[in-house]
Amino acid sequence: MRYQSQSVAYWYFAVAMVLFGLQLVFGLLSATKYIGPDPLLYILPFDVTKVIHTNLLIVWVLTGFMGATYWMIPEESRTELHSTRLAYIQLGLWTLMGVTAIIGYLFRYGTGNKLLEQPLPHKIVIVICMLIFLYNVGMTIRKARRFTTTEAVLMIGFVSAALLYLPALLHYENYTVSIFYRWWTIHLWVEGVWMMIMGGFLAYLLIRLSGADREVMEKWLYVIVGLVFIAGILGTAHHYYWVGVPSYWLPIGGLFSALEPLALVGMAAYAYGAIRRSGLAHPNTLALHWTIGSAVFSLFGAGLLGLAHTWPSVNKWTHGTLITAMHGHAAFYGAYAMIVLAMISYALPSLTGGRREQGSTLGYWAFWLQISGMFGMTLSFATAGIAQVYLERIMGMGYLDAQLKIQIHFVMLIATASLFTVGVALFIYDFFRHAPRLVVDEPASAPAPVRSA
Amino acid sequence: MNNRQARLFAVAATGLSALLFLGLTLDSHRQFPELTNAQDITPQVRHGMDVWHKYNCINCHTLFGEGAYYAPDLTKITQHRGEPYLKAYMRDPSRFYNEQTHRRLMPRQDLAEDEISDLIAFLDWVSKVDNQGWPPRPILVTGSFAPGAATLAAAGSSGQTPTGARPVDAGDDPRALGEQLFKTATPACNACHSTVPGADMAGPSLAGIGTRAAQTVASPDYHGKAKDAGGYIRESILSPSAHIVPGEMYSADGTSFMPTGYGQSLSDEQVGQLVAFLETLK
Numbered sequence: 001m002r003y004q005s006q007s008v009a010y011w012y013f014a015v016a017m018v019l020f021g022l023q024l025v026f027g028l029l030s031a032t033k034y035i036g037p038d039p040l041l042y043i044l045p046f047d048v049t050k051v052i053h054t055n056l057l058i059v060w061v062l063t064g065f066m067g068a069t070y071w072m073i074p075e076e077s078r079t080e081l082h083s084t085r086l087a088y089i090q091l092g093l094w095t096l097m098g099v100t101a102i103i104g105y106l107f108r109y110g111t112g113n114k115l116l117e118q119p120l121p122h123k124i125v126i127v128i129c130m131l132i133f134l135y136n137v138g139m140t141i142r143k144a145r146r147f148t149t150t151e152a153v154l155m156i157g158f159v160s161a162a163l164l165y166l167p168a169l170l171h172y173e174n175y176t177v178s179i180f181y182r183w184w185t186i187h188l189w190v191e192g193v194w195m196m197i198m199g200g201f202l203a204y205l206l207i208r209l210s211g212a213d214r215e216v217m218e219k220w221l222y223v224i225v226g227l228v229f230i231a232g233i234l235g236t237a238h239h240y241y242w243v244g245v246p247s248y249w250l251p252i253g254g255l256f257s258a259l260e261p262l263a264l265v266g267m268a269a270y271a272y273g274a275i276r277r278s279g280l281a282h283p284n285t286l287a288l289h290w291t292i293g294s295a296v297f298s299l300f301g302a303g304l305l306g307l308a309h310t311w312p313s314v315n316k317w318t319h320g321t322l323i324t325a326m327h328g329h330a331a332f333y334g335a336y337a338m339i340v341l342a343m344i345s346y347a348l349p350s351l352t353g354g355r356r357e358q359g360s361t362l363g364y365w366a367f368w369l370q371i372s373g374m375f376g377m378t379l380s381f382a383t384a385g386i387a388q389v390y391l392e393r394i395m396g397m398g399y400l401d402a403q404l405k406i407q408i409h410f411v412m413l414i415a416t417a418s419l420f421t422v423g424v425a426l427f428i429y430d431f432f433r434h435a436p437r438l439v440v441d442e443p444a445s446a447p448a449p450v451r452s453a
Numbered sequence: 454m455n456n457r458q459a460r461l462f463a464v465a466a467t468g469l470s471a472l473l474f475l476g477l478t479l480d481s482h483r484q485f486p487e488l489t490n491a492q493d494i495t496p497q498v499r500h501g502m503d504v505w506h507k508y509n510c511i512n513c514h515t516l517f518g519e520g521a522y523y524a525p526d527l528t529k530i531t532q533h534r535g536e537p538y539l540k541a542y543m544r545d546p547s548r549f550y551n552e553q554t555h556r557r558l559m560p561r562q563d564l565a566e567d568e569i570s571d572l573i574a575f576l577d578w579v580s581k582v583d584n585q586g587w588p589p590r591p592i593l594v595t596g597s598f599a600p601g602a603a604t605l606a607a608a609g610s611s612g613q614t615p616t617g618a619r620p621v622d623a624g625d626d627p628r629a630l631g632e633q634l635f636k637t638a639t640p641a642c643n644a645c646h647s648t649v650p651g652a653d654m655a656g657p658s659l660a661g662i663g664t665r666a667a668q669t670v671a672s673p674d675y676h677g678k679a680k681d682a683g684g685y686i687r688e689s690i691l692s693p694s695a696h697i698v699p700g701e702m703y704s705a706d707g708t709s710f711m712p713t714g715y716g717q718s719l720s721d722e723q724v725g726q727l728v729a730f731l732e733t734l735k
Binding site: 033034035036037041048051110111113173174175176179180219220222223225226229230232233234236241242243245249250316317320321324393394396398399401403404 | 454455456459460462463464465466467470471473474477478480481482484485488489491494499502505506507508509510511512513515516517518519520521522523524525526550552553555556557558560575579582583584585587588589590591592593594595654
């Protein structure tokens, strides 16, 4: 660790780890309900476990993003954070928001609006936390007068994420209009600005891990950002299929979301190229696994599996089936869970004592178990979804009867999800088994000449 | 390409996409009222939407195909199930489905009566939104495997004939036309009735209805106006509550759960064809 204030990242990562573990508990609970009958029908029904599962995902990934940013900004700008106190206040508020929201969901205290279930007070706290975060990071960069392209991409990503949350605060009387704006937040986060944030972290990690030339890396980062937004902004249209909007969204959605893999191919090629071309290799090979893994798995989950059902004439049959769950799980894990785990793996040897820079054996087990588990889960959802589409949508079998025919895929889902859970449990154990050692051990280099983005 | 050009590409790509997206958003707003029948969003429909949100319905069901894939899609449910059925169902789902059979069951929600009727009004509004004809074939809640059912339905609406389905046209036997109507009427009869013995769905199985109709008409408990089996079937289609077979699965308070709109949506000739088909089920 070069700057004392980077230590705030440890506590963000710690909170993210706990919430990640909790997310899996509710995920597994939801999965077992597919086998049924459900002994918890009147205590913890599916709608409750599912809403907690998805909300915890959003909260822990954002916690990880913010922690990773607090880790990265001092190094990039070569200065201490503007205020560690603010960062801790923000973490406290954020965690309080997350935990009370989860408790509320147990009692059905939520808006019942898909993925935006947070009650209004919680939404306001989310906005406040984002503002504190942006202020703190913005002031740090301003003070340092050193603003790298990587930081710029990351910051524009966060500012847009905050702005795009605003439509979620409004109430719409027309259900179709409410769907229309839900995706301004959710889609433009996930396939727009979060991608930008991911690209920023990816560039940072690749520059650090491979020693790749910053000029070259940042140039390609721009290209990737351009591709993300060409496909991502108009690609929102693939959420506008069959919901009561004008028909021109159909071809637009098909065309532009078919372009989405382009940006992801770009990212994967970018990561691979950086590693191949550079001579210098960073000792932290575990972080390298996670970094390259994230680029490759998001190409598979977000890119290819998204493409598989994004064309309107295909989506007409697959819309609203387990095919969507297949894509959702692989995409979120590859693009966002893995990039956060990469940042944690990179930072961890400097945040805790007694850890090898290369990563522990346990860490590698965690990586491979998670990858295989998530791959298996994706296949289980895929086979279940394909069978569902044929039985229910094409042959005309009733929903409930079709679900009975695909039970075996739910057994596979639970088996592979258990494997995944073991991988995550190892990661969490590996995180907490060494006490934090938050001291500056690698003094900052002499101030570099100021260079603007 | 140098750094500067790359940056220009990123900014221009983002700017142009955003501009186009905002333009289309404006145009969509211009079209929303017509596509969604905004004039029909009554206070009941609005309250129904609040009920939909309050009970977290979307985290099991899907609506417009959006939601949680754990329970049936409800986009067109009011076209498959009549209001009396939906009301009775919402009061206690466990009277309609068995968790041991289907491995999952909707928990009782304890909705107030006005919440139930407004929720149905909301779902009815949803079913009429112009959403490019999705779903392309009806998504049924339950039903046994019936080969060709949906393919025939699709053939009727699109004019294309899928392989293995014999085309039916106006010159055919009325019973063949009736069999097609059984799958294509709105609401489709086969959304609730199977023709497989013992396979009761939201409505009773119609296997053997020809024989049972004759027995019912002849029995002293029959209070309707029909004189023969065909007449009884016709009466059941047009006014389902005229004579009710006892049992709490299919009726409540003397009102059958079956939709009542067939008198308007089918011509007299079509009802005749349906009756002719059903009478063949001995």
